[in-house]
Amino acid sequence: MADTTLEAPAATRRPRRIRWETVGDHVVLILGSLLMMLPPLIALTTASHDAVTIHREGLQLTLGDDLGKNFKNALFEKGGFTKNVNGMLMLMNSFILGIGFAVGKIIISMMAAYAIVYFRLRFATLAFWIIFTTLLLPLEVRILPSYEAIQKLGLTNTYTGLIVPLIASATGTFFFRQFFLSVPEELAEAARIDGAGPWKFFIDILVPLSRTMIAAIFIIMFVFGWNQYLWPTLITTDESFFTLVRGIKQIVLTYTDANIPEHGLALALAIVAMIPPVAIVIFFQNWFVKGLTESDK
């Protein structure tokens, strides 16, 4: 009550000053939005021009006539060094990596977190520490030995070699552990009294309860997997396993090594590589923000 009486007269006495301040805020926000929006948008408009124009004049601000042609060629024309990989194949590999990584990570980390939180286990603390030490060292730090390990196991150029080592970190387990700890104690007690076993409790109660959490973590992990670059670069040398993000450099190099670099095609491919993760982040914004801020990645 007190604050309304304090604020109201101030607002009527000096309306102009307040309005200018708001205008200033909007100017800053619009400039910020332009800073973030323009580079990808200019990439899109540039991708609609033919190779000669882009080569001679650089980035284009207007839409040209070749948008459909460039996208069609980028997706269906065989490219790369061996000429047997096209955009569609790389798109499929990207989806396999993104979805495979996200689903694998969720299943494995949910199971581990459930075991740690809900069971009286003598070595629970030990398991906890074995798993959580992995949070300390990202894959990039141990990239060379990880590569050697994959090579010794004969898993180079396989989806297993591509996906599984990326799962070997505890981000997901840590996230689900936190969530399970916040689930009321009474739920497990009630389930036990009703005669539900641990497996039934997990599948019928805990998993449905975690739906929002699963969605949030799925988005984060899908984007993370889709955007992997260094690991796929090392593990896949066979072009039929290339993802878009991994293959883009090779494709760009072969496209741009020509007399007139095919920047239109390269940009079209770059945009194809952006669309799925960007779309998922925009459409499931609330889950995405929740997953990001609550997982403390």
Place this chain on the structure above:
Amino acid sequence: MKRAGFDNIWLPVALLLPQLMIIAIFFYWPAGWALQSSFYLQDPFGFGSTFVGADNYTSLIGNDHYLRVAWFTVVFSILVTFFSLAIALLLAVKADKVLRGAKSYRTLLMWVYAIAPPVAGFLGILFFDQSTGPMTRFFQMFGWDFKLGVDYNATATAMIIVSVWKQIPVNFIFFLSGLQSIPRSVREAAMIDNRSATGRFWQVTFPLLAPTAFFLLIINITYALFDTFGIIDALMKSNPGNNPMTLVYKVYLDGFRGNDLGGSSAQSVVLMVLVLALTVFQFRLVERRIHYT
């Protein structure tokens, strides 16, 4: 652990097994192997290796190129962290303040999160192109003959700008959610006590945001160290030459292109120690930030 836990013995073991196996094979084995091979000198033709003690480490300290890369990594991390945090904080404060269009601004400012670093790097190549790039022309207006991939400082500048751009969304999201969790009553009390908006920000809002900012500091340093690999690789067009690079890029370069296993492993171990220190720091922070029920 929950008080009302289950007593089953084999089920939890079975549940933990996949995670533990993956970690053992793809984490502990490689990490241990790196530690071991950092004390050996690998024969370049693959005929065994000899124990050399700490030689791989001492030769790092005397290596001019390594020290130069380390120095660049420090400068790069500080600049990327500072600028992306500062710009994101400014935008988050404004986005928290406006009433109209708040949700649209949030969407527009955060979606770049989903763009992969090498793709951002590829856009950077076109924006910093030597003959047609708009950013190149911008720098030329100030009399700087900007040559990406040729001039050390030009390449470094491009790497920093693209890396900052790519990191703004994450910082923005965290700052905004930190701001929105400040209770209304606190804001109103501050309104009464302090008329100046700037004064309110530095005396009330900023201290309340400090845990978020501190947490983001670590996240940003980790980002600058590791996740910028794709941006750096794209902007130097896979041609290291005289170009600036970070420590992670050097690990990759020496290990995979130079075939210097021992040296590369020693560098990995140095990085591991660095990250360990950072993460222990962060862990204590996270534990304080989260309140278990």
